[in-house]
Amino acid sequence: MTDALTRLLNENDWLMADGATGTTLFNMGLTSGDAPELWNVDEPDNIRALYRGAVEAGSDIFLTNSFGGNASRLKLHDAQGRVRELNRVAAELGREVADKAGRPVVVAGSVGPTGEIMEPMGSLTYAGAVEMFHEQAEGLKEGGADVLWVETISAPEEYKAAGEAAALAGMPWCGTMSFDTAGRTMMGVTSADMARTVEGLPNPPIAFGANCGVGASDLLRTVLGFAAQGTERPIIAKGNAGIPKYHDGHIHYDGTPALMGDYAVLARDCGARIIGGCCGTTPEHLRAMRHALETRPTGPRPTLEQITEALGGFSSASDGTGDDAPQARRTRRRRG
Numbered sequence: 001m002t003d004a005l006t007r008l009l010n011e012n013d014w015l016m017a018d019g020a021t022g023t024t025l026f027n028m029g030l031t032s033g034d035a036p037e038l039w040n041v042d043e044p045d046n047i048r049a050l051y052r053g054a055v056e057a058g059s060d061i062f063l064t065n066s067f068g069g070n071a072s073r074l075k076l077h078d079a080q081g082r083v084r085e086l087n088r089v090a091a092e093l094g095r096e097v098a099d100k101a102g103r104p105v106v107v108a109g110s111v112g113p114t115g116e117i118m119e120p121m122g123s124l125t126y127a128g129a130v131e132m133f134h135e136q137a138e139g140l141k142e143g144g145a146d147v148l149w150v151e152t153i154s155a156p157e158e159y160k161a162a163g164e165a166a167a168l169a170g171m172p173w174c175g176t177m178s179f180d181t182a183g184r185t186m187m188g189v190t191s192a193d194m195a196r197t198v199e200g201l202p203n204p205p206i207a208f209g210a211n212c213g214v215g216a217s218d219l220l221r222t223v224l225g226f227a228a229q230g231t232e233r234p235i236i237a238k239g240n241a242g243i244p245k246y247h248d249g250h251i252h253y254d255g256t257p258a259l260m261g262d263y264a265v266l267a268r269d270c271g272a273r274i275i276g277g278c279c280g281t282t283p284e285h286l287r288a289m290r291h292a293l294e295t296r297p298t299g300p301r302p303t304l305e306q307i308t309e310a311l312g313g314f315s316s317a318s319d320g321t322g323d324d325a326p327q328a329r330r331t332r333r334r335r336g
Contacts, residue, residue: 012060016275022067023282035074037068044093071132111150133161151211151238182318213240215315238274241282264290
């Protein structure tokens with residue numbers, strides 16, 4: 001049987017994903033340093049509201065509140081024995097919201113990095129990573145997630161381990177990496193490297209791409225890097241809402257809804273088929289993105305100059321693949 005995400009991809013030219021989980025929960029009162037996953041049990045109404053915010057703004061896909069729901073991350077909160085429970089409830093709440101949406105909405109079980117460095121640089125073995133991801137995947141599957149959504153990964157070995165865990169759980173999966181160091185992931189992976197890695201996996205994802213990182217411009221340069229490899233696999237773009245700024249004791253992202261509308265259309269034109277936001281992206285941003293995607297015609301693939309003119313300059317001169325960026329201004333247009 002075809003999974004829910006593949007069905008939607010077969011029926012639509014593009015799909016809209018959700019926005020920021022952390023930003024929204026902090027706005028609801030989550031304290032820095034607390035485990036958001038504990039709210040699945042302790043504050044379920046807030047998690048339902050998180051999911052509903054994305055659905056009501058037009059998202060076709062939303063991620064569960066389980067990004068740090070692996071044993072390594074939960075151990076920091078003495079909750080390593082609750083992996084299955086917290087992930088199951090995250091997905092159950094998501095299933096509840098999606099099933100009331102009145103249209104097909106995909107519940108994507110969020111799986112973040114383990115937080116450990118893999119061998120040989122660190123102590124985490126490949127088998128250990130697979131085991132950790134598998135435990136989380138089983139909880140998300142039990143709760144009714146349609147697909148596993150692996151995100152913010154830096155190391156190809158960890159990405160591969162997550163794919164193996166998805167296979168062990170019998171779950172379809174998607175996976176994004178975060179390109180935040182001069183066009184590369186923290187572990188040095190470029191967009192071209194990732195595209196090649198994905199196609200070489202024994203259990204490749206339904207879709208792959210980039211999330212988080214530095215800013216929307218940088219992320220779209222990475223998406224162009226994926227497309228340049230000639231991949232036919234759907235590409236995911238989940239960029240931050242502008243650049244983070246520190247104001248009055250908290251982080252604020254300066255991307256306006258209008259800017260994110262421009263980003264969404266450019267992401268589609270760059271070749272992305274699943275388009276969402278990451279840090280700082282609120283339902284207000286998502287509504288602007290949905291409106292822009294629905295009302296603006298598809299255009300030709302944008303140049304780097306066109307991206308920087310619309311969204312602001314890149315944070316580095318190169319994306320790591322040898323393609324240099326234009327000397328773009330750091331100003332932003334369409335801030336309204």
